[in-house]
Amino acid sequence: xxxxxxxxxxxxxxxxxxxPAYPAYDMWVDPFEGGQTNxxxxxxxxxxxxxxxxxxxxxxxxxxxxxxxxSSDDATAAVSGDESAAPDEPVATSDSVDAAVEFEVxxxxxxxxxxxADDGAQTTGGPLPVDTQDVSVNAVYPPPYPxxxxxxxxxxxxxxxxxxxxxxxxxxxYEADSSLSDVVATLPRLDPDFAGAxxxxxxxxxxxxxxxxGTVEYAQLGGHLDGRISIIVVIRQELGLVGSGDxxxxxxxxxxxxxxxxxxxxxxxxxxxxxxxxxxxxxxxLSPLAAAVVDHELIDLPDTGVWDIYAGYIDEQLFxxxxxxxxxxxxxxxxxxxxxxxxxxxxxxVSNHSVGxxxxxxxxxxxxxxxxxxxSSEFYALSEWVVSRYDIKEFGSPWxxxxxxxHTFTNQVHHDHLHIGVYPYPxxxxxxxxxxxxxxxxx
Numbered sequence: 001x002x003x004x005x006x007x008x009x010x011x012x013x014x015x016x017x018x019x020p021a022y023p024a025y026d027m028w029v030d031p032f033e034g035g036q037t038n039x040x041x042x043x044x045x046x047x048x049x050x051x052x053x054x055x056x057x058x059x060x061x062x063x064x065x066x067x068x069x070x071s072s073d074d075a076t077a078a079v080s081g082d083e084s085a086a087p088d089e090p091v092a093t094s095d096s097v098d099a100a101v102e103f104e105v106x107x108x109x110x111x112x113x114x115x116x117a118d119d120g121a122q123t124t125g126g127p128l129p130v131d132t133q134d135v136s137v138n139a140v141y142p143p144p145y146p147x148x149x150x151x152x153x154x155x156x157x158x159x160x161x162x163x164x165x166x167x168x169x170x171x172x173x174y175e176a177d178s179s180l181s182d183v184v185a186t187l188p189r190l191d192p193d194f195a196g197a198x199x200x201x202x203x204x205x206x207x208x209x210x211x212x213x214g215t216v217e218y219a220q221l222g223g224h225l226d227g228r229i230s231i232i233v234v235i236r237q238e239l240g241l242v243g244s245g246d247x248x249x250x251x252x253x254x255x256x257x258x259x260x261x262x263x264x265x266x267x268x269x270x271x272x273x274x275x276x277x278x279x280x281x282x283x284x285x286l287s288p289l290a291a292a293v294v295d296h297e298l299i300d301l302p303d304t305g306v307w308d309i310y311a312g313y314i315d316e317q318l319f320x321x322x323x324x325x326x327x328x329x330x331x332x333x334x335x336x337x338x339x340x341x342x343x344x345x346x347x348x349x350v351s352n353h354s355v356g357x358x359x360x361x362x363x364x365x366x367x368x369x370x371x372x373x374x375x376s377s378e379f380y381a382l383s384e385w386v387v388s389r390y391d392i393k394e395f396g397s398p399w400x401x402x403x404x405x406x407h408t409f410t411n412q413v414h415h416d417h418l419h420i421g422v423y424p425y426p427x428x429x430x431x432x433x434x435x436x437x438x439x440x441x442x443x
Contacts, residue, residue, distance in 0.1 A: 140245040142211040143238075145173050149216035154370050156415050157229065161219040163188075163267045164231025164257040171202045171272070172214025172237045172253075180206050187269060191260065194271030201255075201275040205237060210248070213238045217252070218362050220334045221413045223345020227261045228270065230345045232335055232360075234302050235276075251279065254304040254339030276304040277338040283310055289319035296323065300332035300363075308336045314356040317391055317425035322359060328382060332363040334417060345413075352394065352421040362417045370416040373398045379418070386420060394421040 149165040151158040170186040180199075183206055190198055205212075215236045222230030233255045238247035253276030260270040286294070290309050293299060299322060308314055314336055325331060340353040340360075352358035362369055364378055372379045380399060387395045387404035394407045396419035401408040 140243055142175070142240055143213055143245060146213060146215040149219055152368065152371060156412050157221060157224065160229045160259055160267045161231055163259055163269065165216045165219045165233050167257045167269050167272060168233040168235045168255045169214055169216060171205055171275070172212050172235055174212050176209055176211045176242045189268070191270050198271045201272045204275045204278065205253070207239055210239045210241060218334065220360065220362055220417050222256060222341060224413050225346045228346070229259050229267065230341055231257045231259065232339055233257060234334055252302040254302045254335045256339050256341060273341065274339050277307050279303070280307045280310040286310070287316065289316050289323070290314070293319050293322050296326050298326045298330040302333065304338050305333055305336040308338050313337045315422065315425050317422045318357055318359060321391065321420060321422055325382070329364050329378065331361050334360040334362045357424060358419060358421040360417045360419050369398065369418060375399070383418065391422055392420065393423045395419065
């Protein structure tokens with residue numbers, strides 16, 4: 001503020017001076033400072049005293065309002081400190097917490113809205129509320145989805161095998177809350193002529209309120225024409241209950257998936273002709289040979305094949321051959337009857353699989369047939385022994401055996417497995433038949 005220089009009303013000289021409008025460093029300055037009378041100072045002190053008394057009254061009143069005893073039991077207990085008083089916690093609160101925890105355990109889908117990774121780990125978000133933290137930490141989730149099947153470098157018709165296995169994979173990998181329609185919707189577009197039959201097959205492997213994980217063990221060619229192909233898929237299906245990470249049931253199924261070429265030349269899904277049948281209990285009157293095959297630790301049978309045996313579909317002579325092969329080497333079976341086309345694919349001839357007289361083998365120990373075409377392989381040595389037997393009616397493989405006792409043949413379909421067909425039990429031809437002509441289209 002600027003005061004001009006000159007003479008005041010009393011005739012005294014006044015020198016111009018400048019007073020800052022606001023004190024330095026924003027410090028408060030009393031407006032009565034500077035040249036004020038004692039009366040003004042007394043007035044100032046009195047005013048401040050009244051202000052302080054008013055402020056003190058406000059605090060006293062506020063304290064009385066906060067700590068004034070009320071009529072409720074909870075407030076009385078808090079003020080008096082009476083140990084016999086009811087605790088400061090409504091009963092409904094504890095009940096509601098228990099109900100919330102119980103709901104989270106019963107309904108896994110709403111227990112924790114935080115995204116969950118495939119391995120069950122929490123991917124985002126901070127610590128959970130105290131009331132739900134223990135439940136969520138201890139919650140168990142299904143295992144992650146397995147990797148899809150990938151054909152080896154030596155596989156024939158690799159693209160068709162990928163497509164065929166993806167169909168089997170799709171219908172055996174789902175969550176507990178997935179409906180049949182949800183599972184069917186994961187399949188490629190179905191041929192309308194086969195849609196109804198396919199849905200029935202999908203239904204046989206769909207288990208409501210259970211999660212499912214399907215792992216493809218192998219895919220074998222079942223038949224091949226120019227525009228259609230049959231893929232026989234061995235898939236291991238694990239089924240579990242909500243809240244459990246361990247499977248309740250495990251079934252190894254043999255499925256037949258049929259594909260057709262589109263106008264572009266790509267393979268598309270035609271139908272799932274078989275999802276591997278239905279489980280059967282072991283019969284009390286199972287024959288000794290059948291029991292020996294089912295129980296043999298060196299014969300890797302899919303459950304679909306075991307159910308065929310339990311149902312009485314398989315010939316006793318085939319059991320004997322299977323046991324004899326197991327004496328030489330461990331092996332894995334793709335299909336006995338269920339999961340194979342009824343006729344030799346693309347023909348009107350009934351397959352020997354359909355009458356219980358044939359087995360397809362795709363692996364010896366850990367080696368695949370498709371990866372062991374060298375004549376020095378164990379597969380070739382086993383094949384020579386098989387075709388020398390009098391009870392072998394037909395044998396399909398990657399090789400030709402023109403001097404064999406059995407009828408032998410080879411084609412692209414049999415590059416990935418050994419097909420063994422037998423004469424019916426109880427007798428084999430005696431004397432043995434003459435060597436049969438080599439054909440390329442038989443099964």
